[in-house]
Amino acid sequence: MTNPGHHEKLLLVEDEPHLAFTLKLNLEAEGFEVTHAADGAQAVQDFATKGPFQGVILDVMLPEMDGFQVARSIRHHDPKIGILMLTARTGEDDRLQGFEAGVDDYISKPFHLKELLARVRRMTERAALYTQEEEKNKDSPRFSIGNLELDCGQLTLKTNSGVVPVTKLESDFLKELMIHPGKVVSREHLLEKVWGMRATTETRTIDNFVVRLRKMIEQDPKDPKILISVRGRGYKLNPH
Numbered sequence: 001m002t003n004p005g006h007h008e009k010l011l012l013v014e015d016e017p018h019l020a021f022t023l024k025l026n027l028e029a030e031g032f033e034v035t036h037a038a039d040g041a042q043a044v045q046d047f048a049t050k051g052p053f054q055g056v057i058l059d060v061m062l063p064e065m066d067g068f069q070v071a072r073s074i075r076h077h078d079p080k081i082g083i084l085m086l087t088a089r090t091g092e093d094d095r096l097q098g099f100e101a102g103v104d105d106y107i108s109k110p111f112h113l114k115e116l117l118a119r120v121r122r123m124t125e126r127a128a129l130y131t132q133e134e135e136k137n138k139d140s141p142r143f144s145i146g147n148l149e150l151d152c153g154q155l156t157l158k159t160n161s162g163v164v165p166v167t168k169l170e171s172d173f174l175k176e177l178m179i180h181p182g183k184v185v186s187r188e189h190l191l192e193k194v195w196g197m198r199a200t201t202e203t204r205t206i207d208n209f210v211v212r213l214r215k216m217i218e219q220d221p222k223d224p225k226i227l228i229s230v231r232g233r234g235y236k237l238n239p240h
Helices: 017-029 040-049 067-077 092-101 113-136 168-178 187-195 205-217
Strands: 009-013 033-037 055-059 082-087 105-108 142-145 148-151 156-159 162-165 227-230 234-237
Touching (some): 009 017, 009 040, 017 033, 017 113, 033 040, 055 067, 055 113, 067 082, 067 092, 105 113, 142 168, 148 168, 156 168, 168 187, 168 205, 168 234, 187 234, 205 227
Parallel strands (some): 009 055, 055 082, 082 105
Antiparallel strands (some): 148 156, 156 162, 227 234
8 A cells, every 4th residue: 555655765675586576566555765776786886876765675695796795885874774684594694794784684585575564664764763863862862881882873882992883773772771771671672662573573683683782892792791681581781
């Protein structure tokens, strides 16, 4: 069903013609404006010349440049845009590599079209909310716990090792933990507040996300002292 209220522009990067056609058709039926690139190099060029875009749907396996390289290039130019990666490879190493390249979320092939459309809608809604927040908070909100200092406007995180850039989702995730210092924040709460997913959604996204964040903030990511997993409950940030 078409929603004439939508004017969001999406960049769809998919080299399989049939899937690209189906996705473009359905996204346009939802009211999105879609630019399609069939290879990685074209995607990077289109991102630079045909934007601004409110979201990117990106396949992993692409000619010219793979999805990870495309994500890194896009993230370098825009730390805020949502990137949803399509993958037939479900290995955790692939997902972690994607998060390190700046991907926000994954959906595994084969996927249900309804779920993909719902995730894309949430991604563009987050982008719109972020723009409104940015407008309201010219002197952007900062959060700190122990030696960590998060700047939600500049999308930076100050750690013992220096200042590192973070994505919008990483910023939102850390903020949720920082406003509850030392307390367990449930996976359900994080899924809803950060990803906009229903609490019933089964996803490994959070686990992979945490692995990436620990690399930024822990002295030994394999023996975390700051970002702690509480089995069966969620995560907490320890003041240190």
